[in-house]
Amino acid sequence: MxxxxxxxxxxxxxxxxYLQVNRDPFYLLISTVLSQRTRDEVTIPTSQRLFSVLDTPEKMATADVDEIQELIRDVGFYKVKSQRLIDISRMLLDEYEGIVPDDINELVKLPGVGRKTANCVLSYAFDKDVxxxxxxxxxxxxxxxxxxxxxxxxxxxxxxxxxxxxxxxxxxxxxxxxxxxxxxxxxxxxxxxxxxxxxxxxx
DNA sequence: AAAACGGGGGC
DNA sequence: GCCCCAGTTTT
Structure with missing residues (x-):
């Protein structure tokens, strides 16, 4: 049909x-947030630069906002997103034992994560039918x-x-x-x- | 329902 | 120089 x-x-x-995306849930979550209203030509190198320094919720939750701002300055809304990455990491550690949840209703509770970002994580990282x-x-x-x-x-x-x-x-x-x-x-x-x-x- | 956030790249 | 971009949150 x-x-x-x-x-x-x-x-x-x-x-x-679509590209050879890194399917690690945390990487996918963070890089998808960075990609919001930003071209992937910019998002991909920026995500890699960020993860070369901060590659876990533990490291990202305790990083300085200034350090993250410096790392992701090329993406749109980078000041807002820098604080959100920290808030996301803290919430993952506080409420989800540092593990990215594979449930739409939990994902959208994370700051800066809406339905589109959540569904990207579910389909690309968790292979869900969404x-x-x-x-x-x-x-x-x-x-x-x-x-x-x-x-x-x-x-x-x-x-x-x-x-x-x-x-x-x-x-x-x-x-x-x-x-x-x-x-x-x-x-x-x-x-x-x-x-x-x-x-x-x-x- | 509309405004606000925002730097980078195409033209 | 102007317009648009893998959206989400706030007013």
Whole structure:
């Protein structure tokens, strides 16, 4: 069907999937927070720099805010995020024995962690069947007629009805790659798009 | 529902 | 120089 066709083409286009992310839950949690409203060209080296110095909740919880600010100064909202990394680490140690929880309701209690970040951790680090809806997934799903929604929360609910469950965890990475290169927010490259023949925007 | 946070990269 | 970006929290 239509959804399977879209995902199948995306997998063909991006056979290696979305980068080779470090699947360690703590690394994934922290780097995903850093990635909020920030391009991954900036996020990836910044995360690696941070973890070369502070690679555990214990170290991050006791670090100086100034030291973290210096390490992550390239990402957006870096001052707010620096304090949040400390607060997240402290809460992990205080309430979760230093272990990143694999439950959406617990993850969103962490400061600076919303539904999108939590679902990224669940799908990438814990291999859970969830759909992480960011602006790319939201935009492309609507543009291609998979859903008709106004908010990412709505999109998550509607996509779950339309997409086979075994595809949930892969659509985020695939649509992010697609959204950055082809199906862009403004001036999408429809003339070079592999969805040319099935995209409702062009029919 | 809207504002605020914010440096980096593309054009 | 201007606009946008793997969102979340606060007002």
């Amino acid at each position: 239509y959804v399977e066709q879209i995902i199948s083409r995306l997998k063909e286009l991006y056979p290696e999937g 759909i992480a809806v960011d602006t790319h997934v939201h935009r492309i799903s609507n543009r291609m007629g998979l859903v008709e929604t106004d908010t990412p929360e709505e999109t998550e609910i509607e996509l779950e009805k339309v997409v086979p469950k075994d595809m949930w965890k892969e659509i985020n990475g695939l649509m992010v790659l697609f959204g950055k290169s082809i199906c862009k927010p403004v001036s999408p490259k429809c003339d070079k798009c592999i969805m040319n023949d099935i995209c409702p925007k062009l029919i």
